Amino acid sequence: MHYTSMMALEVNRLEKGTDRLTGKSMSAQPQKATERAESELIAEAKAGNGDAFEELVNRYERRIYRLALRLVGNTQDAEDVLQETFLKAFEHLPDFREDSRFYTWIVRIAVNEGLMKLRKRKSDRSEPIEDAVDDQGQVMPREFRDWKPNPEQLLSQEEMERVLLDAAHKLPASLRTVFMLRDVEELSTGETAEALGLTPGAVKARLFRARFQLREELSKVFKSEKSLDL
Amino acid sequence: MTCKEAFQEISKYLDGELSEELKRALHEHVGRCAHCKVVFDTTVKTIELYCDGKLFPMPENIRNRLHDLLRRKFHERAV
Numbered sequence: 001m002h003y004t005s006m007m008a009l010e011v012n013r014l015e016k017g018t019d020r021l022t023g024k025s026m027s028a029q030p031q032k033a034t035e036r037a038e039s040e041l042i043a044e045a046k047a048g049n050g051d052a053f054e055e056l057v058n059r060y061e062r063r064i065y066r067l068a069l070r071l072v073g074n075t076q077d078a079e080d081v082l083q084e085t086f087l088k089a090f091e092h093l094p095d096f097r098e099d100s101r102f103y104t105w106i107v108r109i110a111v112n113e114g115l116m117k118l119r120k121r122k123s124d125r126s127e128p129i130e131d132a133v134d135d136q137g138q139v140m141p142r143e144f145r146d147w148k149p150n151p152e153q154l155l156s157q158e159e160m161e162r163v164l165l166d167a168a169h170k171l172p173a174s175l176r177t178v179f180m181l182r183d184v185e186e187l188s189t190g191e192t193a194e195a196l197g198l199t200p201g202a203v204k205a206r207l208f209r210a211r212f213q214l215r216e217e218l219s220k221v222f223k224s225e226k227s228l229d230l
Numbered sequence: 231m232t233c234k235e236a237f238q239e240i241s242k243y244l245d246g247e248l249s250e251e252l253k254r255a256l257h258e259h260v261g262r263c264a265h266c267k268v269v270f271d272t273t274v275k276t277i278e279l280y281c282d283g284k285l286f287p288m289p290e291n292i293r294n295r296l297h298d299l300l301r302r303k304f305h306e307r308a309v
């Protein structure tokens with residue numbers, strides 16, 4: 001790759017981050033209004049106002065559902081996780097301290113619910129849950145074939161969802177969770193560490209493994225037929 | 231920079247944690263090493279695929295059941 005195209009990639013990624021950041025709260029001006037409204041909603045919900053709590057649910061339910069589905073891998077369990085998450089959030093709202101983001105707080109509940117779900121069904125599935133992960137361990141790439149161009153156009157939306165879920169579920173939940181929080185939900189390293197009870201160093205080490213293991217898994221699906229001409 | 235080193239730095243690069251000097255070294259390596267270019271490109275693509283916001287939409291019936299459940303809960307609490 002040329003230096004310039006790599007720079008473009010970097011810029012693209014940085015801009016995307018900004019986009020998604022502002023996307024969460026529309027634009028710089030309304031962002032403040034939204035944040036203020038959120039703390040008001042939380043105060044009202046804490047005082048027992050169901051409508052205020054429902055408004056908070058409206059804001060985050062789609063993201064929590066998506067996160068749950070990516071963690072547990074099927075819609076039925078994802079729905080359970082979604083319901084348990086908001087029920088628990090409602091029950092424990094008085095414990096919520098405003099020194100962390102409300103979203104980070106419900107993500108932490110959702111992740112715990114999701115991991116509990118996975119542990120419950122561990123007996124009837126062979127999926128790895130806890131990290132057989134040595135954070136110091138070496139990961140090296142095995143697949144060096146490039147992918148077919150525009151993989152997103154090769155599959156229907158449902159097929160793509162299936163491929164992504166299947167690949168993610170080849171990873172232990174401990175790695176999958178870090179990837180979903182850091183790279184998909186775009187929580188910071190610190191927020192992810194807080195949500196999972198890990199050190200920032202452990203978050204980085206797991207993210208590193210997760211990214212490259214997912215790349216290996218997706219390579220099996222998207223690699224082009226021709227091998228690299230060296 | 232060796233391939234092994236480049237591989238170690240890609241993840242840090244994606245987190246915006248590389249110094250200018252290491253960034254340049256990584257750019258340079260990826261520019262002349264076809265293997266590392268593939269690893270770099272497909273890792274970026276992997277993240278992009280998972281981030282596609284159109285995927286995994288919440289079905290309307292799941293949303294309705296969630297809100298019914300919560301309203302029942304509010305009602306119990308209010309009584």
Ligand SMILES: [Zn+2]
Binds near residue numbers: 234236266267
């Ligand atoms: Zn190389």
